[in-house]
Every structure is written in structure tokens, then in C-alpha cells.
Amino acid sequence: MVVFAAQGDARRSMALLWRGPGSPGAHTGPGPKPALSVDAIVDAAIAVADADGMAGLSMRAVGDRLGCTAMALYTYVPNKSELLDLMYDRAHAELPSAYELGSGWRAAAAGWSGDLLAFYLCHPWVLQVSQARPVLGPNEYVVLETVVRILHGTGLPAVMLRRVVGTLFSFVRGAAQTVAETRQAPTVTGVSDEEWWLARSAMLTELAPDFTERFPAISAMESAGAFAPADDAMPYLEREARETFAAGLTVLLDGVEVAIAKTAS
């Protein structure tokens, strides 16, 4: 019975996430005392992922950081995927959960979105964890509770509120991904992204001399100054992505206001 087995797995993983019975370091039985703990492993794994990214997160690397072998971890965590779930939830505990609603929902929503973006940029690996199971652990519920509370006073009907929340998440995640990958690229290739960008442009005009005819709208936008070069310390692509985030958030929240107005009428 595959279903029962899967449900059994689901039970254990939920117990791990919510620290239900069977997971903490009770350990009354025989055998050597555990030298590790799920918490320690999750912390170490987050440290590894923060430092070396998702690509550097291997069971060996986590074990090395804790002074044990990779296999020792499997006593505490059933497999790497479960460990990822635990990391995902634990990381979300960093997010603020209280927002001042005195200045209105919009300021709070903007603040929350900005904090979420910052969080994703602080732990970019979070963006690579599957989002299929929307919410699983207690800290993820806290995040959801926080944003729902912010939007609760808008008077939006429940279904619409849920969709607005989903849209906000989609947008922030998308923007964060762009910034995060923008940041990652130069370190990988060893070329600053300004150089990279310039080199690409030069090659483009060489490889596609008919660029202006083939892509008139892009060319028009370009000559209208849409792609102004960097003028400060921040890398070009990152600044672009950040401004897109700020402008996009304004657009999105304007749209939410329209939805609220529609509801009221």
C-alpha cells in the first residue's frame, strides 16, 4: 500500500516540522547518547547553503561542518528532501511577524514585501526549494498569518484575499529570483556583470547587424533611455532588478486598491 506508506512518511515529516512527539531528544532507551540533534543539523545545513548555495549543499558538507560523516545525519533526518523542508521552515522564522497597521494596509504590505525580498536575498537557496506544498511548517504559517492579517482590514472577500496573497508571493519570488541569480552569475564566471553586459552588446551588434530592423520596439525603448548604464557602485543588473521590484510593487498595490474599491462599491 503505497498510500499508507506515503502517509506514514507524511506523518513523520509533519511531526519533525511541528516538533510533535517522537522527534525531540527524549532518548530514554539504551545505546549511546546522541551527539547531534535535528536542530543542530538544520542549523548547519542552513549555514552551508547560505555560504555555498544550493549546489554546495551536500550531506557530506553538512556532516563535515558537524564533525561527522554524511551517514550519521540519516539517524536524525530521513533524507535530504526532508532536511530541505526543515531548513525551509526554520529559515522563515527570521521574518518579522508584526507590522504597524496605523499607517494603513498599504504601507504595511509594502514593508512586508520588502522584508520578504530581503529575506530571499539573504537566503537565496530558499527560492530553489519546491513551492508545490504551499505551507507546511509552523514558521511558514506565521508568515502567511502575517500577510493575511495585514490585508484583513482591506475588506476584500476571503477568496480574493487569498489570491492577492498568492499574487504578492509570486511577484516577490520572481523579483527575488532575478536579483539573486543576477548576483550569482558574476561570481561564477569571474567577470563583473558590467563587463559581461558590454561584451554581449558588442558581440550582438556583430552577430546580428540587422538588430534594429529585427527588433524595432526594443531598439526604440533602448534609445529612449530604458537601459541607462550604471552610475554608482551597485551592479547594473541588480540595480535594474531592484528598481523593477519597487516599481512593480507600486503597480501591484495600485491594482489591489482598485480591487478594494470594486469590492466597496
Add this chain to the structure above:
Amino acid sequence: MVVFAAQGDARRSMALLWRGPGSPGAHTGPGPKPALSVDAIVDAAIAVADADGMAGLSMRAVGDRLGCTAMALYTYVPNKSELLDLMYDRAHAELPSAYELGSGWRAAAAGWSGDLLAFYLCHPWVLQVSQARPVLGPNEYVVLETVVRILHGTGLPAVMLRRVVGTLFSFVRGAAQTVAETRQAPTVTGVSDEEWWLARSAMLTELAPDFTERFPAISAMESAGAFAPADDAMPYLEREARETFAAGLTVLLDGVEVAIAKTAS
């Protein structure tokens, strides 16, 4: 000189993408005639990725599909990362590039967004290709050209137009990711996501009996009917994600209209 080496690599990869000199099957020299081609390899790789996802995309798998070893591919493609870039660009050729603007920019933008969503759902692996380098190949430029042309008539200033485009991409990508991962999860675990959802809910009330007190806003939203159960054939999570996309797109485009109105005044 790392920089020059990297630029050399960049040159070759751009040449591959834009089919510049040096890449096609000219082959005038000695040696056996090439049995494969870059195009054939890219096609095979896309077929593998469509069928088995990014996880199933290995050089060996692509080689098997073409009746050769994995190493044979390295004669045509420098490495897997380049192959991914080529796949990414080639796939984007499927997207429509002409939209009727007679009914206004909004209808066209909604149609384009829907087509982009459908494209991502048809090739979910595209979402896992790094987005750091925003546009590289000719087909990606066609996609950009298409959406810029749609929004060109709105009168938005160039910089704002670029940001709106970025926001649209962020949003559609985020929504597509949710739907795609939602689809993927049940096949992996072997449990339908409705069962899965129900099992989780049951366990939640068991593991967190104080749920209502800890998460009042979520509970209120829930009891207000935000999480209505599935009533048709479509899986619950997927339907939810699709409705979030539709509603979010409306909100977003409402926000764009506000931005246009601000520009006009």
C-alpha cells in the same frame, strides 16, 4: 587572464545561439562526417526534459536518445550549461509573436501572459534555467520584442515600460512555478494532492490543536470559505493556482492602467 578566457567562451556561446560563423556544419576538413548536429542535440535534450523533467536531463540520457554516448555530445556543445542555454532559447521559439492590438493593449497583454503561462507549463524545466542573464538568444529577443510592442502604445515612458515588462515576467514565472510544482508533486509522492491535502489537515489539527488561537487571521479566512474544496476534475492546488493567476493578472493590469493614467496627467 580569466577575463579573456571567459570572453572567449562568451563569444563561442553567443555564436552558437545566433548561429554565427563557426557553428554550422560547414566541415570541409578531413575526418569522418558529423553524424549529429547542434540542432538535433538540442531537440533531443528538449524532448528528454519535457518527458522526464530537469532531473532526468543528463548527458547520457540525451546521448541514448540519439544513439550515441554522452561524450559524443561534447564535440558539438561545450558543456551542459551551454546546452541548457540553447534549449532555453530554442524552446522560446514556440511562443506566438503577433498579437491583435485592435482591442487594446490590455487584451493583448492578458493574451500574451496566458500564452506565456501555458508555455511554462508545457516546458516546466524552462523555469529552472537561470534567469540571471535576462536575454541572450534570438528567440528570447523575439519574446521581449513582442511584449514591448504590446505595451508600446500605452504611452508609458521607456523606463517604466521596462519595469512593467519585468514585473509581468516575475508574476507569470512565479505563478507558473506554483502550478508546475503543484503538478509535479503528486506524481513524485504517488498520492493525489487532494488526499495529501486532507491528510495534512488532519495531522495539523492533531499536531497543533491550538491552531485557531495561533493563527486567527488564517482561520478566519478559512472559515470564510477561502479554501473551498475541489468540486471538479482539476486537482485542488492547480485550480487554486490558476485562479490566483487570473485574479492576479487582473490586479496587475489594473495597476498598469493606474500607471498609464498617472503618465497621461
Add this chain to the structure above:
DNA sequence: CCGATCACTTTACACCATAAGGAGCCAGAC
């Protein structure tokens, strides 16, 4: 017809997750 040059193969290496089995420790049973 010969030898340089290419496509392609085999082999090898380092890494990955994790299954399997073994070594040592230690609370409780006697």
C-alpha cells in the same frame, strides 16, 4: 597512399544520495 584531423568511444575520476552491514556504547533485566 599516407598522414593529419576529425568524430566518436572507452575508460577514469571525483562527486552525489543512500542502502546495507558492522562496531561500540549503554540503560534496563536478571
Add this chain to the structure above:
DNA sequence: GTCTGGCTCCTTATGGTGTAAAGTGATCGG
């Protein structure tokens, strides 16, 4: 106090990955 069974942690092994290195054989220019 000794035994024992359960526990943690280790070593080893398996089948996967990308790709470097070297070998094989076909093909063309000379």
C-alpha cells in the same frame, strides 16, 4: 555484575552525475 537488545555512528558498496584524457577508426588533402 553481567547479559542483551536497541541505539548511534562508521565503513563500505551501488548506481547515478558531469566531464577530463586517451584511444580508435574513418576520412580527406596532399
